[in-house]
Amino acid sequence: MKQFDIVTIFPGIFSAKGGPASGGDSCCYFDYGIMRQAIKKKLIKINIHDLRKSTTDKHHTVDDRPYGGGPGMILMVEPIVKMLKSIKKKKKTRVIMLAPEGKKFDQRQAERLAKYDQLILLCGRYEGFDARVEKYIDEKVSIGDYVLAGGELAAMVVTEAVARHVPGVVGHEHALDDETFSHDLDYIEYPQYSRPESYKGQKVPKILLSGNHAEIKKWRQSKRKKRK
Numbered sequence: 001m002k003q004f005d006i007v008t009i010f011p012g013i014f015s016a017k018g019g020p021a022s023g024g025d026s027c028c029y030f031d032y033g034i035m036r037q038a039i040k041k042k043l044i045k046i047n048i049h050d051l052r053k054s055t056t057d058k059h060h061t062v063d064d065r066p067y068g069g070g071p072g073m074i075l076m077v078e079p080i081v082k083m084l085k086s087i088k089k090k091k092k093t094r095v096i097m098l099a100p101e102g103k104k105f106d107q108r109q110a111e112r113l114a115k116y117d118q119l120i121l122l123c124g125r126y127e128g129f130d131a132r133v134e135k136y137i138d139e140k141v142s143i144g145d146y147v148l149a150g151g152e153l154a155a156m157v158v159t160e161a162v163a164r165h166v167p168g169v170v171g172h173e174h175a176l177d178d179e180t181f182s183h184d185l186d187y188i189e190y191p192q193y194s195r196p197e198s199y200k201g202q203k204v205p206k207i208l209l210s211g212n213h214a215e216i217k218k219w220r221q222s223k224r225k226k227r228k
Contacts, residue, residue, distance in 0.1 A: 001044065003090065008151070009050070014048045034169055043169050063076060076130055080129070080136070093118040097140045098140075104145075105141050
């Protein structure tokens with residue numbers, strides 16, 4: 001079983017119930033679709049860790065002002081190191097800091113990270129992390145050239161993209177063979193169609209209705225695209 005451990009100061013983002021956006025139901029992204037099924041089948045395990053539980057003061061302080069001045073607050077090194085020591089369980093573990101200056105996350109990175117037994121994902125907030133945290137991580141990852149309020153959304157993206165490469169999560173053993181980016185990072189999957197055969201003048205290509213699998217395969221190969 002592959003294990004994902006997400007460290008955050010807002011655990012409710014992943015598991016809140018009854019919040020204003022949920023209408024009284026769970027609003028956790030992992031409660032739906034293939035992620036829900038993968039968890040139920042025990043193919044993956046996702047643990048959400050509240051960083052405040054690794055603090056020792058009565059206010060559960062996880063952030064403070066930066067030395068030298070400057071705007072905002074930064075996450076302190078001490079609670080993070082304590083948390084990492086308590087949750088790092090597997091031999092093949094990768095500790096990842098989610099940060100905008102990290103290496104760009106893509107399909108190849110998802111495939112690489114899927115080889116680890118445990119991924120620990122550190123979600124930043126405010127103005128980021130105390131620089132001394134970097135001694136305790138293995139790499140920084142970014143999901144794009146933009147800034148978010150925190151690393152929680154990025155953690156969800158990385159978790160799902162990696163989980164899809166765990167055998168059995170997506171379903172059919174060849175389901176990922178012709179997926180977008182499966183061959184190279186410019187590869188775009190061929191177009192696909194379902195019922196009805198005709199919709200407002202748009203018709204399903206006749207070859208797909210022929211039952212000739214050899215010709216269908218050729219057609220699909222001809223329709224593969226490179227990203228513009």
